[in-house]
Amino acid sequence: MAEFKTDIEIARAANKKPIAEIGASLGIPADALLPYGHDKAKVSGDFIKSVRDREDGKLVLVTAINPTPAGEGKTTTTVGLGDGLNRIGKKTAICIREASLGPCFGVKGGAAGGGYAQVVPMEDMNLHFTGDFHAITAAHNLLAAMIDNHIYWGNELEIDIRRVVWRRVVDMNDRALREIVLSLGGAANGFPREGGFDITVASEVMAILCLSTDINDLEERLGRIIVAYRRDKSPVYCRDLNAQGAMTVLLKDAIEPNLVQTLENNPAFVHGGPFANIAHGCNSIMATTTALKLADYVVTEAGFGADLGAEKFFDIKCRKAGLKPDVAVIVATVRALKMNGGVAREDLGTENVEAVAKGCANLGRHIENVRQFGVPSVVAINHFHSDTDAELEAIMDYARSMGSEAIVCRHWADGSAGIEDLAHRVVELAEAGASQFAPLYGDDVALFEKIETIAKRIYRAEEVIADKAIRDQLRAWEAAGYGDLPICMAKTQYSFTTDPLVRGAPTGHTVPIREVRISAGAGFIVVITGAIMTMPGLPRAPSAEVIRFNDEGLIEGLF
């Protein structure tokens, strides 16, 4: 290998094409692109409508084994596979999520992909990008202000101020805002009550934006948000406050998908970024469905491992959007499988074929799970320079034993040239037309049974336990007409169980439900099985302390 370059050095050296050229490669006329600088653009809603009747391209989901601190490189593989498919002559677009601003100031991070499989402009994507998250923040907080304003002016809707469930949001890691008392200061400022802030990606507005099929659907969904309850427990909706129109106006640009490019100048839609625990963790339906109209292949990803991310992609996003995924790619790394096999992080550099083989049980479980949705899959081994041939062989052998196939991918080091094999296999699977996609459960199954179905069939749990209050709540929602909603599980991403330390492929465990919430606008029931943090804090030495422009005018410390 030649001189080692960091992600940001590679990104800065990118030979970007004007965004209009990228759009043209997908047949998007220049006047249907709203430019944000020379390398970012939004695709106009009118153009999106105009291609609605075209046939869809093939849809490829990139998912992964349970994440470990060793990293598995799901986004990197999504980007790499997109470039690889383009390389072998398939017109391909990728669809990924936008980054949240807040966490960038906590620990060094950011980046969309890595090595020679990245999306650019990296710096803008990790800062304000096209302003979508700011618009979502504003729309969310407008509704919050209107709720307290309604209470202040007489509370005609009889909102119980102890039961306002609509918090505020900020796109910042700010633990001091997790729990506050607001409306203090006397009669001029309202009625004191408890409240708090979540980070913007946890906003139901984010989930709604990502699940809306167009701007009318967006407005209707916003109207359906439950913001509070009365003393008699009856819900108060966003539409009762007439806030959905103004919120939609605030989101008029945010709902249009963003187009950028990979390092190899292939089109990338980067749009939306809901939490993958209390929300469904996928980029917007608008981006995915638009890309499918414009490209032969669309490669997209889902949050966390396949037990959470792929399940929600299939059961929530695909169900709502009517998407039929053709192939799933399950990303694994030697290092992450080693950790699943019990190796400590500091020992990852040492060859350990046995641990890899042991850790493969985690991979196997995900292969089986994806199969349950009727979607053919292939394993992508995201190659690290420390991997040994014997370790790689162990994974490939295991995949074969599962009736699958694992392919070594070197896109991080070599870009599209390193991932041609995977690209060919994906095309083979897609063009065979073998996918028989169906969600895991039907709309009409009882809510608790839906939870049990996910817990038993995907997590391989023995049972789901829940207090009477929770079961009553689920039945109450069924009675109120919400019985057809899918489930959005909020569970640790590190394990099939609710204990983050249990790696591998456990069985026979119990899934205790701590709480259930309804996202009536987004259209799912959130089932919380552990401590869910919707507002992160900053670490002792936040990266914000070292982020700055250096003397060459380059941003330091952000990556």
Next chain:
Amino acid sequence: MAEFKTDIEIARAANKKPIAEIGASLGIPADALLPYGHDKAKVSGDFIKSVRDREDGKLVLVTAINPTPAGEGKTTTTVGLGDGLNRIGKKTAICIREASLGPCFGVKGGAAGGGYAQVVPMEDMNLHFTGDFHAITAAHNLLAAMIDNHIYWGNELEIDIRRVVWRRVVDMNDRALREIVLSLGGAANGFPREGGFDITVASEVMAILCLSTDINDLEERLGRIIVAYRRDKSPVYCRDLNAQGAMTVLLKDAIEPNLVQTLENNPAFVHGGPFANIAHGCNSIMATTTALKLADYVVTEAGFGADLGAEKFFDIKCRKAGLKPDVAVIVATVRALKMNGGVAREDLGTENVEAVAKGCANLGRHIENVRQFGVPSVVAINHFHSDTDAELEAIMDYARSMGSEAIVCRHWADGSAGIEDLAHRVVELAEAGASQFAPLYGDDVALFEKIETIAKRIYRAEEVIADKAIRDQLRAWEAAGYGDLPICMAKTQYSFTTDPLVRGAPTGHTVPIREVRISAGAGFIVVITGAIMTMPGLPRAPSAEVIRFNDEGLIEGLF
């Protein structure tokens, strides 16, 4: 007059040119423009540096009599005069402030100018525009999060949590956030303390952005912000938390001036928008100084009436930026002068020459005041259809009696054709080179004496009264090296006195100082003389309730 059209109808019918053409008219190359859509762009910092050594054009300030509910049309006249100067062959750019998002959802409002003297795209300018205010909000709140995070992790700087003066901001009218208790919820969330939110335009970051000469100056000023005090009352600065670098990175695009156009396709810089009470109320120095390098004439405006807006423009912005204004235009209307003459709002439609003549005392005071700064002025009568000839004559007579001139301007109805006379007069005054601009007081005058100078010479007060604590504070700042800062008066805009109901040209009153604050980063001492609201509330029936997209896809209710 033909069929009456609303501002928004006129704005929507605008025949906009591509923003690159507008830039080209000022000699800005296309690659120095960062487009935001097809009708908005930011001017690159590198280009701005490259024109730094050019000669400046002429600088025209548009200010006004004390505002009344009748409206005086300062922005409309700024836009109209810009178009008028272009019409008579002077290459002219206008510089105005950006609109705040929050108030748009309270009462119908927005718009930049009115009638046939507007800046477009109106809708974007009243929504997210190019995201500057969102970036300011994020930078401000990052610093806030870093303060509480520092306290959480051990408080090495020994911040007194009772004396954190850096609040949070949101670009929303949200009275419930005025006073809060934060960091509740136990040990994981920090140390409970009192805090609150202001609206973004009240952020010192906004004032700093508008007073910075370049990105390095911005970073230094951010570092100088005082965020809290220790128990021994010594200040803790933003730079003690190392936040200024990351804040600057967040503001990298926001500091670049925005270019848009008037209805007549003339260039308009719209950049920054600090409060005109606790801050100086002018668009950014970067926009004004850049425009001066590119145009023969630059027309800009200042907030409120000349007693506040022009005084701060001269004593803060011009002092800091080394600007030498050539001409001031004082906007008045028959209706507003009638109100100053004692007429109630409901009687404004009836001719009342006597009231107009009486109200002219307010105008006269502003003419005298502008003269004190050595700047020649002319009065623009912004014509309303209900004005009678006799009323207009009364103003013109009065102006002559003051050694000035008042010119009737019909730009609202007729665009640039209606304001040619004023344009010619402005050119005459500017080219005569009569301006002998000097700020009202020197840097080295004692702080209390600076306040007295403004109160006595501009407001014509008899005396300034202040508690010992306030005088001690001013002396303490002098001892700490802040004695050379200018004063930023926060006073009601409706009167020369501190009583909003006293119209006309009062004398002999007292100016009581309620509080003094330091904006060490922006570089001024804020002197508060009444109740200052830094977080507005929404009205009983906020316009947000009726804002929506109608069936034609047009935004309703925002204007």
